[in-house]
Amino acid sequence: MIIHHFLRSLTLVPFLAAREVVGSPNNAKQIAVIGAGAAGSSAAYHLQRFANESDIAINVTVFERTDRIGGRTLTVNVYDDPIEPIELGASIFVDVNYILSNATRDFKLTVVDPGAEEGGLLGIWDGDSFVYTQDSNSWDWVNLVRLFWKYGTVPYYTQKLVQGTVATFLKLYEEPFFPFRSLSTRAFQLDLVKITGMTGRQFLAANNLDGPFAHDIVQASTRVNYASNLEFIHGLGAMVAMAPEGAKAIEGGNWQIFANMVKASGADVYLNSAVTGISLNANQKYKIKTAQESGDGESREHPVAFDDVIIAAPFQFANISTDENLIQHPIDTIPYAILHVTLFASPYKFSPAFFKMPPASDVPVSVLTTLGTDEEAQPGKSGAGKVGFYSATLQRIVMNPRTRTPEYVYKIFSPEAVTPDFLSELLGVDIPMSFTQDDHDDENSAADDSTIKPVSWFHAAVFHPYPQKYPRVTFQDPILGDGLYYTSGIESFISTMETSALMGMNVARLIIDDYAGVTHVEDEELVSMPSVPKYIDEEQDVLAQQQQKTAEHYGRPVEDTNEL
Ligand SMILES: Cc1cc2nc3c(=O)[nH]c(=O)nc-3n(C[C@H](O)[C@H](O)[C@H](O)COP(=O)(O)OP(=O)(O)OC[C@H]3O[C@@H](n4cnc5c(N)ncnc54)[C@H](O)[C@@H]3O)c2cc1C
Ligand SMILES: *[C@@H]1O[C@H](CO)[C@@H](O)[C@H](O)[C@H]1NC(C)=O
Ligand SMILES: *[C@@H]1O[C@H](CO)[C@@H](O)[C@H](O)[C@H]1NC(C)=O
Ligand SMILES: *[C@@H]1O[C@H](CO)[C@@H](O)[C@H](O)[C@H]1NC(C)=O
Ligand SMILES: *[C@@H]1O[C@H](CO)[C@@H](O)[C@H](O)[C@H]1NC(C)=O
Secondary structure (H helix, E strand, C coil), X not given: CHHHHHHHHHHHHHHHHHHHHHCCHHHCEEEEEECCCHHHHHHHHHHHHHHHHHCCCEEEEEECCCCCCCCCCCEEXXXXXXXXXXXXXXXXXXXXXXXXXXXXXXXXXCEECCCCCCCCCEEEECCCCEEEXXXXXXXXXXXXXXXXXXXXXXXXXXXXXXXXHHHHHHHHHCCCCCCCCCHHHHHHHCCCHHHXXXXXXXXXXXXXXXXXXXXXXXXHHHHHHHCCCHHHCEHHHHHHHCCCCCCEEECXXXXXXXXXXXXXXXXXXXXXXXXXXXXXXXXXXXXXXXXXXXXCCCEEECCCCECEEEECCCHHHHCCEECCCCCCCCCCCCCECCEEEEEEEECCCCCCXXXXXXXXXXXXXXXXXXXXCCCCCCCHHHHHHHHCCCEEEEEEEEECCCCCCEEEEEEEEECCCCCHXXXXXXXXXXXXXXXXXXXXXXXXXXXXXXXXXXXXXXXEEEECCCECCCCCCCCCCCEEECCEEECHHHHHCCCCHHHHHHHHHHHHHHHHHXXXXXXXXXXXXXXXXXXXXXXXXXXXXXXXXHHHHHHHHHCCCCCCCCCC
16 A cells, blocks of 8 residues: 555656646647536546546536536425425436446535435335335335245346346446447447347346236336336346445435536536537537527537537437538437426325225335236336326425425326326325415415415426337447547436446547547457347347337437427
């Protein structure tokens, strides 16, 4: 340890001296990052780190359309009170999410165990009955014993399968698999295309793990995590949905990871700046046009010409025009799920009647869902089936500042907007049609203010949260052209904060290695790889059928809304 420190201090001296020369403004490589979500923030952060290590001078500029950092990772405030922020978007990550876990450690952020706070029953509802309940709200393999009681050894072997799959995925973090110019090739080399090329149900069946456990538990996980039934999500997505070991969240909001990354990157950050166009100038450098969100709507050219540009947002929703031929490898439009997220506070627990239970039953406070035994799985919006929603879960218990009584804060994931009728039935109390209206500073008397309301606070949003992950064997690669990079191709492989951050880190490594003249042994190999792996041909029938089926359902891209 001491020797190690000594060596480090020796190398630091010439390092810093060299940097002063190379680091002169004229030589700095200009790099633009478009979008400050998990991917863009991680790209900026890792660019700075890798550039520092390789002694390359860079100047990073981040453009973000909204007025905040985090993208689909964002909080809102319960009762509009800043002391009660709650996740509206991405809410959990896990121990093996190394980039997020390391950042949490390095930025000294406080971790909380989501769901553990309140306890209470967790149940899986199929529209007729609870097919499974457990004591803990927190969804963890700790409950294996109870699962074993109901499902025999299948949960154990499913867990093994999940762990094996995750271990294979983690090779993407290490040489020789990291960094990667082609995700398709890496997925093939790691044999993961076998898993992404079939549905979750097919993959479980291939491992003799189809049956009640898959139907009840695995499907409840794919529904709450990816708004999808097992027939319409690929095997890798299903495995990832089942991997919540060591689930955690950042106290006050996960977006802080990304805000810290951007800050540590030292990048120039332009908020409220939507990139509207990318073009090449006469010197083969990239020029970027931006429009101020609150401004006159006019696009203006950013003064700096860029050596590299990273597009760190789903291109189909980014509204960026490019010169013809600028993008040498066109970005496919992919179908995204549509998810309504509804947060609300109420003094009421879920009604036993809603769940067809006798009055005064102990109703689960957190409800995941699956299909009824008689139901056929549907894709997309109708996939929720007769229960009509993916999950309705207690998030925390808070003190209503007006009535000074404790209330429950719930989150509902559903394919359609939550209606007052639905809430009335769920809570077993009449919810007025006006419940969504902001009645905080109305002109009613102070006495009115302390009235107990069935829904005292409400916030709803609609997202394109992640792609509909139907089976596929190729993925949009991160290199779009010379100096032009794209991070969101990884979303149809796995869509999480961590995987976006991984792609951001990967692109950062590729850029800095290019400048440092570092090549990776396997890069030549990559060029000669067939774009569609050979052995897939043999399984083509099964895959073709499945892809045909899913393409029929999902073939058209979802409508672009102004939402995330
Ligand atoms: C409700 C919900 C629940 C989720 N739950 C989880 C979870 O529990 N755990 C998990 O890991 N993941 C979860 N996810 C998925 C996770 O949020 C995403 O995979 C991840 O955040 C994507 O990060 P990104 O940086 O790739 O994209 P984004 O977060 O979408 O970031 C893209 C950014 O680019 C900006 N942008 C777009 N166009 C432009 C432009 N033209 N100019 C400038 N800026 C632009 C956007 O404003 C945005 O800030 C969830 C998502 C949702 C919506
Ligand atoms: C770095 O980028 C910012 C924003 O694009 C620009 O204003 C600044 O002049 C650049 N600095 C250098 C040293 O190139
Ligand atoms: C580069 O790394 C060194 C050593 O870790 C650190 O002291 C220095 O602050 C870093 N420089 C920048 C510009 O990040
Ligand atoms: C996380 O930190 C550990 C310990 O410092 C390090 O070995 C590992 O490479 C880091 N991983 C990532 C993805 O940053
Ligand atoms: C897309 O960009 C155009 C012009 O740059 C603008 O007029 C339009 O409002 C934008 N659309 C969205 C959905 O942001």
